[in-house]
Amino acid sequence: MPLPRKFRKAALTAETNGFFKDLNRHFAVHFQRGSTLVVTFDNMKSRDMPVPRFPWGMEFLERRGHSHLGIMMRRRNDWFRQSRLCDFFDELRDGGFFDRFEKVVFYGSSMGGDGALTFAAACPRARVVAFYPQTTLSPALAPWETRYRDARDRGDWDEPRYADAADTVREIGEAMVLYDPYHQLDSRHAARLTAESVTHLRCPFLGHKIPRYFAFWNILSTVTTRAIDGTLTEAEFYSLLRARRDHKSYVRHLLTRATDHGHAPLAGQALAWTGRHRPDWQLERKTRQLGLAA
Structure with missing residues (x-):
């Protein structure tokens, strides 16, 4: 299958100091920089990113000098439920790819948060930062999830690897999950994440717009940077969140x-x-x- 034009610059850029892999329905784009690797996953907003397309979070991570492995969708709303993508993460795990880095962080929002929480199992020492993630779209595990019907139909929810964040999160070192406890469906997914490794950071009444509000309040960069670095505490987070009181x-x-x-x-x-x-x-x-x- 020919590579769509909007992805070609990412492929050329990565191949000069990293790699670009076409996984049929997804692309894996790696930029080698510093000793911290951040693995990101596209989300539904990625379809609105300008052309040429680069992985989600690239500019932010590039400014901080972090190495970056971005998982991108060929088509929108393709929820990483493809056996070839599972094979790819198995190969990274078995080939010692993650061992090259001092720190490994999986990072995403919504469907990208689901990807981060599940595929982080390929690197058990990893930290996960996930904004309002889902945990699965499997009808058997989350029959109450009424959104994303096309994505559910498109994905292979019978593939057992990297399948349910409620299980995979038990295999990783640490996860920070940011969500609105008053958003009914998002909070039900968060409630499934009961592992001791999970820190629940509640953002009341922000719905599915947490990063947008954080950016408006000038706290998104601080929250994300410190979460990735592993220095963000609950007390500091809620102190930063108090900035919302100053915005009408x-x-x-x-x-x-x-x-x-x-x-x-x-x-x-x-x-x-x-x-x-x-x-x-x-x-x-x-x-x-x-x-x-x-």
């Missing part, structure tokens, strides 16, 4: 989400706190729209 857009979003999901008392508490600390925000119109007491 977040408070408006919180009030809407809370009332829409039947948490009017919580919305009232948030409104009272905001009224005391930021009376200049003038949220009266939003308050009337939601039927809350000022």
Whole structure:
């Protein structure tokens, strides 16, 4: 199958100091840089990336001098459930590829978070950083997952290798999982991750937009850098997350989400706190729209 034009520059760039492998439905792109290797996986937003296409997170990791192995989709929403991709990670594991690096981190969001949590089993000493990940789309394991029907139909969910994050996460050193506990489906996936190696970092009322909000609040780079370096503590994370209180857009979003999901008392508490600390925000119109007491 010919290589699509939008991937050709990534192939040429990687082959000068790394490798590019065509795995039929996916591509593996490796850039050799520093002693830390970060393995990333495409997500649904990757389809919106500019052409020519590079692996998710490339610019961020390149600026920090990290080596990078990116798993890219040939077609959008192809959830890494292909035996050839499993073979590839088996080959990396058995061939000692991960042993070249002092640190190995698997990193992704949503479907990319699922990829990070599952394929990290190829390197048990790895750390995983996953934003609102799914754990599986297997109808037998997650029949309540009603999203991503096309991806479920496209993937091989009977392939036993790297299949269920609830199992593979027990084989790795450490995982940080960031998610919205009030997002029903995302929180059900997070609840399946019960291994002691998992740190749950809760981001209430941010839904599937956690990185977008973090970027707006100027904390995304700090959170991600320290999570990859292994220096981010829960206390520091929640201290950084307090930045949301200084943004009116977040408070408006919180009030809407809370009332829409039947948490009017919580919305009232948030409104009272905001009224005391930021009376200049003038949220009266939003308050009337939601039927809350000022």
